[in-house]
Amino acid sequence: MDCYALIGHPVEHSHSPFIHAEFARQTRQALSYRAMLAPLDGFPNAVRMFRAAGGRGANVTVPFKLEAYSLATCLTERAKLAGAVNTLTFTDEAIVGDNTDGIGLVRDLAINLSCPLAARHVLLLGAGGAARGVLFPLLQTRPASLMLANRSIGRARELHAAFAPHVGQTAFAAGGFQDIGGRKFDAVINATSASLANESIPLPDSVFAPDALAYDMMYGAGDTPFMAWARKTGAARIQDGLGMLVEQAAESFALWRGMRPDSAPVLSMLRGKQQASHR
Numbered sequence: 155m156d157c158y159a160l161i162g163h164p165v166e167h168s169h170s171p172f173i174h175a176e177f178a179r180q181t182r183q184a185l186s187y188r189a190m191l192a193p194l195d196g197f198p199n200a201v202r203m204f205r206a207a208g209g210r211g212a213n214v215t216v217p218f219k220l221e222a223y224s225l226a227t228c229l230t231e232r233a234k235l236a237g238a239v240n241t242l243t244f245t246d247e248a249i250v251g252d253n254t255d256g257i258g259l260v261r262d263l264a265i266n267l268s269c270p271l272a273a274r275h276v277l278l279l280g281a282g283g284a285a286r287g288v289l290f291p292l293l294q295t296r297p298a299s300l301m302l303a304n305r306s307i308g309r310a311r312e313l314h315a316a317f318a319p320h321v322g323q324t325a326f327a328a329g330g331f332q333d334i335g336g337r338k339f340d341a342v343i344n345a346t347s348a349s350l351a352n353e354s355i356p357l358p359d360s361v362f363a364p365d366a367l368a369y370d371m372m373y374g375a376g377d378t379p380f381m382a383w384a385r386k387t388g389a390a391r392i393q394d395g396l397g398m399l400v401e402q403a404a405e406s407f408a409l410w411r412g413m414r415p416d417s418a419p420v421l422s423m424l425r426g427k428q429q430a431s432h433r
């Protein structure tokens with residue numbers, strides 16, 4: 155049986171083993187997928203041992219996405235641009251590093267939420283690993299404008315410089331939260347970790363255009379502080395990042411197995427579990 159794993163620290167609450175088990179059942183693939191806790195100073199060793207024991211591939215999560223980038227002997231174009239790796243594929247000769255987070259977000263927006271970004275005005279909050287991973291796929295959807303706003307303005311400007319060659323016709327700007335001013339956006343995507351710390355982001359109340367989507371990459375039992383704020387401020391649609399999680403997993407599965415699973419029933423099962431735990 156082909157073996158896959160999620161390697162991270164922590165990993166015990168991850169939905170990924172459930173998601174990949176459902177994908178395998180659905181596509182009748184004989185494979186195993188487990189969560190593997192690696193010591194904080196032991197990621198390369200954990201990967202080597204898993205590969206030596208016959209592992210065929212791995213997802214990588216916090217805090218190892220940059221180490222996975224360095225460990226890969228071969229990188230896809232989107233992983234190079236992201237500067238981080240969340241999917242490793244082991245071949246006889248190589249450790250191939252890819253990043254499926256960005257395509258996961260774009261597919262969740264376009265397919266699950268029927269919210270394509272072409273010709274729309276998009277605000278992306280954050281300039282950490284998640285923001286970096288989704289920037290290129292977001293620009294590829296050809297929004298009319300994309301503004302990147304981050305607490306530390308210098309990090310937003312660094313990303314702006316790195317991605318400026320890939321903007322095409324999109325008006326691309328970067329700055330701090332105070333630079334948002336009175337602009338309105340069709341989609342506001344929270345790629346900061348503020349919600350993890352139960353913190354709010356200082357955004358103007360006027361940021362949402364009519365019918366705008368507020369999207370938090372974080373997911374959990376209830377509203378995040380960003381989602382609660384968006385609800386109060388009048389965003390038409392409010393969504394967490396569970397769909398992104400399932401879609402990035404589907405993309406990894408497709409890379410490994412050469413077939414794309416149907417993500418919709420798996421997302422709906424997870425939504426059911428989420429609602430049950432919220433009650």
Ligand code: NDP
Nearest residue numbers: 280281282283284305306346347348353371372395398399
């Ligand atoms: P990083 O640590 O790399 O980056 C954190 C970012 O959040 C930085 O831009 C930081 O700003 C900003 N930030 C942190 N605290 C605050 C605050 N209180 N107010 C405003 N900004 C803040 O984290 P990641 O980029 O890896 O992850 C970000 C989020 O995305 C997490 O919640 C993670 O769970 C989620 N995620 C979800 C995925 C999914 O599949 N749904 C996939 C990947 C990530 P500064 O630069 O100023 O420090």
